[in-house]
Amino acid sequence: MTQTPLQSAPWRDDDPARRIGWSPAGPGTTLGEFLRRIVAWQALLDDLAAPGAHWLLHERDPLTFAAALIALWERGDSALLPADDRPETLAGVDRLTHARLGDVPGGHRPGASRDKTDEAPRWGHFDPERHALSLYTSGSTGTPQRLDKRFRQLDAELATHRSLWPLDGAVTISQVSHQHIYGLLFAILRPLCEAAPLAEATCRYPETLHAWLGALAPAERARLISAPPPLERLPESLDWPAVNARLEAVYSSGAPLPAEASAHCRRLLDTPVREIYGSSETGGIAWRDQHDGDAWHPLPGIAVRDDDEQRLWLRSPFLETADWQRQADRIEPLADGRFRLLGRSDRIAKVGGKRVSLTAMDRALAADPRVRRASTLTLPRHATRLGAIVQLDAADLPRDHATRRALVASLRRQLTAAFETTVIPRYWRFVAAWPTNAQGKLSAERIERLFRDLHDRRQPRWLGVETPAPGECRIALEVPERLAYLDGHFPDHPVVPGVVLVQWACDLAREHLGLSAPFTGMERVKFPLLLLPGERVTLSLALAAHDDHQRLMFAFDGARGCHASGRARFALEEVP
Numbered sequence: 001m002t003q004t005p006l007q008s009a010p011w012r013d014d015d016p017a018r019r020i021g022w023s024p025a026g027p028g029t030t031l032g033e034f035l036r037r038i039v040a041w042q043a044l045l046d047d048l049a050a051p052g053a054h055w056l057l058h059e060r061d062p063l064t065f066a067a068a069l070i071a072l073w074e075r076g077d078s079a080l081l082p083a084d085d086r087p088e089t090l091a092g093v094d095r096l097t098h099a100r101l102g103d104v105p106g107g108h109r110p111g112a113s114r115d116k117t118d119e120a121p122r123w124g125h126f127d128p129e130r131h132a133l134s135l136y137t138s139g140s141t142g143t144p145q146r147l148d149k150r151f152r153q154l155d156a157e158l159a160t161h162r163s164l165w166p167l168d169g170a171v172t173i174s175q176v177s178h179q180h181i182y183g184l185l186f187a188i189l190r191p192l193c194e195a196a197p198l199a200e201a202t203c204r205y206p207e208t209l210h211a212w213l214g215a216l217a218p219a220e221r222a223r224l225i226s227a228p229p230p231l232e233r234l235p236e237s238l239d240w241p242a243v244n245a246r247l248e249a250v251y252s253s254g255a256p257l258p259a260e261a262s263a264h265c266r267r268l269l270d271t272p273v274r275e276i277y278g279s280s281e282t283g284g285i286a287w288r289d290q291h292d293g294d295a296w297h298p299l300p301g302i303a304v305r306d307d308d309e310q311r312l313w314l315r316s317p318f319l320e321t322a323d324w325q326r327q328a329d330r331i332e333p334l335a336d337g338r339f340r341l342l343g344r345s346d347r348i349a350k351v352g353g354k355r356v357s358l359t360a361m362d363r364a365l366a367a368d369p370r371v372r373r374a375s376t377l378t379l380p381r382h383a384t385r386l387g388a389i390v391q392l393d394a395a396d397l398p399r400d401h402a403t404r405r406a407l408v409a410s411l412r413r414q415l416t417a418a419f420e421t422t423v424i425p426r427y428w429r430f431v432a433a434w435p436t437n438a439q440g441k442l443s444a445e446r447i448e449r450l451f452r453d454l455h456d457r458r459q460p461r462w463l464g465v466e467t468p469a470p471g472e473c474r475i476a477l478e479v480p481e482r483l484a485y486l487d488g489h490f491p492d493h494p495v496v497p498g499v500v501l502v503q504w505a506c507d508l509a510r511e512h513l514g515l516s517a518p519f520t521g522m523e524r525v526k527f528p529l530l531l532l533p534g535e536r537v538t539l540s541l542a543l544a545a546h547d548d549h550q551r552l553m554f555a556f557d558g559a560r561g562c563h564a565s566g567r568a569r570f571a572l573e574e575v576p
Helices: 031-048 062-074 087-096 112-116 151-164 181-193 206-215 228-232 259-269 358-366 401-416 444-450 498-513
Strands: 054-058 078-080 100-102 131-136 146-150 171-174 222-226 247-253 273-279 283-288 303-306 311-315 325-333 339-344 348-351 354-357 371-379 382-392 427-431 461-466 472-478 519-526 536-545 550-558 561-570
Touching: 031 062, 054 062, 054 087, 062 078, 062 100, 062 181, 131 151, 131 181, 146 151, 151 181, 151 283, 171 181, 181 222, 181 247, 181 273, 206 222, 228 247, 228 259, 247 259, 259 273, 303 325, 348 371, 348 382, 354 358, 358 371, 358 382, 358 401, 382 444, 401 427, 427 461, 444 461, 472 498, 498 519, 498 536, 498 550, 498 561
Parallel strands: 054 078, 054 100, 078 131, 171 222, 222 247, 247 273, 382 427
Antiparallel strands: 131 146, 273 283, 303 311, 311 325, 325 339, 348 354, 371 382, 461 472, 472 536, 519 561, 536 550, 550 561
16 A cells, blocks of 8 residues: 555654765765754653653754654654744643643753663554644634644555656745644655755845755755745846756745736746645645646545635645535636636625625725725624724835825725724725734734734834845835823924934844843934834944944834934843
8 A cells, every 4th residue: 555645754764874965065864863863852751751641742943843843743743833932822722731832931852961862762553533733724714722633644645746746855844834834844844755855944134045946955955845925926136047956946826926926936046937826725626826826726536616706615635524625716617627716715804883894895996096905894892893904105105194194094985985983994004015923824813913002002003014134124014093102292292202213223133033141231323304203214223243342233214214324232041
């Protein structure tokens, strides 16, 4: 009988010199070294609990994550993969697991001495019906939901992908999180099960991707596991023709890739761009390459059909049961077996006792020529009124209180043609880039961040972040008219106090740049222009280490010029 990908377990091979990890600095982790990591993890787990435990696992390092996951699976355990490492996320799932593993507060990791053991790992059995792991949906359509996966579901999907696109020894380079099903399958389990090397770090920047492709040996080839956000931002300025011959294919998932972004990526990288359509709940459903058209091919073994409402019905070996299951998306079936996606079925919300179609409201907003994309939504703490996220070109973004008020009034007038005034959104967020997470999703966490100032009046209105390089970011902000710091400063002409701007810069550096060291002082701080209620600014941050401190450069720039700039100093963090 043919073994499934996980049952074949190539990590058990008697070939300790085989390279399992790839590093641009060379030579990469060998299978023998990887096995010692598995032994170290199993020894740690033995100290903590008997086999059969359920562990919270969060680990950014791909090989460390892979070793921990294989160690606990081979021991007879299962894993819960939180979507992120925010304290509230971890606290919400702690009660479901025995303990935390990995790079989170309170997370257990093997000591360095345990990696030096000559013991062999203990191998177990991958029963197809055994619970392998739990993960969570993005929460883009509501509260994140826990999903349990059996080994047979993972195996079925791994075998399908291998049949379509075998790795054939290519290096896997990932730009996505392996805490989610797409990254887990494509960036971790596929290379492990196909005995192909995987990059030993996540590739977060296009400059890094360019350098890594250039570092491949002449005979080596790579596959890129990506998502719409990094692919849409591929810069023209890099010399892609010098390195793109080493890239065999690009994979994207999380959300449909805009047609122009697909063409842009294919032109720069000169390689197929394959999109995977699916979800955490369903696994993969279909794939496409927009170079050949916008229709989707169902994956082998997947059956799809529609109903009278054009809703997608799905039957798949990746699901828990073998029956037909109705999905939220609408489709247009084609004669050749492919289908086109028509968007999600009608989203209905109850606002002030009235039922309203959020889908219809989104379409009405998108009909405005200034609007590139729009999403209306209910907010957990403001259930009686709607919020709206609206993407505009940079030239159409409001720059101050007056232009924002005029824009909101214009969009409200447009909506009153089809909707009662009482259901029209009250809370508006205008963004230059759609605020997706690393998986290309408008997640519950991103939605909460966009509207956080509604329940914390000390916060600026956060409208998105860009990270052009390590240690740098640019954050779009607005000054809420209800900002607490405007009270009494000054009664007739409110302005944001300068000390508040410095505090915002430090707080946002902690949030987006991982700064955690104590503040020790500031220098060269200037406030050339007062910052007024309603004004929109870009906060530029750059963090760098110096001889005896860390230095944070910050600048608040708006349509009228620079409002504040300076440098904040922080202690050097101790290296553990």
